[in-house]
Amino acid sequence: MIYMVLSSVLAILASAVPMPAQNADLEAGRRVYTRRCASCHGTNGEARPATARAYGVKMRHLGAPEVQALIDEQIRKLLKEGGMKAKPIRSLSDADVRNVIAYIRTFRREQN
Ligand code: HEC
Numbered sequence: 001m002i003y004m005v006l007s008s009v010l011a012i013l014a015s016a017v018p019m020p021a022q023n024a025d026l027e028a029g030r031r032v033y034t035r036r037c038a039s040c041h042g043t044n045g046e047a048r049p050a051t052a053r054a055y056g057v058k059m060r061h062l063g064a065p066e067v068q069a070l071i072d073e074q075i076r077k078l079l080k081e082g083g084m085k086a087k088p089i090r091s092l093s094d095a096d097v098r099n100v101i102a103y104i105r106t107f108r109r110e111q112n
Contacts, residue, residue: 025095029103032096036089037104045107055085063107075101 034043040051045062052059060067070078076097082088092100 024102025099026103026106028095029099029101032092032100033103036092036096037100045104057085061107061109062104063109065110068105068108072098072101075104 033041040048041059041062042048047059047061077083078086079089079092079097079100
């Protein structure tokens with residue numbers, strides 16, 4: 001009995017301790033991307049034509065050199081505060097932002 005109590009106390013403690021999320025989690029980033037970005041930016045960053053039309057912009061591929069040249073801080077600001085024609089996505093946690101930025105780095109490509 002005491003073990004059951006102890007182990008549930010430990011489980012609660014473990015879930016309450018914030019993870020030191022210094023290192024980005026690519027798998028978590030992929031989930032954020034799929035849920036929060038793909039509807040506009042397409043499954044692989046190619047941008048949905050309907051979104052580009054709706055916003056009246058020619059959206060770049062997220063893997064394009066110009067986009068990849070943005071540093072993490074610029075992308076973080078764009079996501080949190082908005083910029084260009086993009087609206088801020090306020091409900092993203094700091095960890096979500098860090099992970100999704102790491103994930104879109106995997107779209108990097110040489111040509112536009
Ligand atoms: C409702 C549609 C929408 C959603 C959802 C969305 N974006 Fe965007 N995003 C845009 C638009 C529109 C732009 C601006 C394109 C422009 O002005 O050329 C943009 C711009 C960007 C840029 C800069 C691209 C460039 O050409 O420099 C990045 C990076 C980006 N978004 C990442 C993300 C990420 C990561 C997410 C998910 C967390 C996300 N966006 C969610 C519509 C969206």
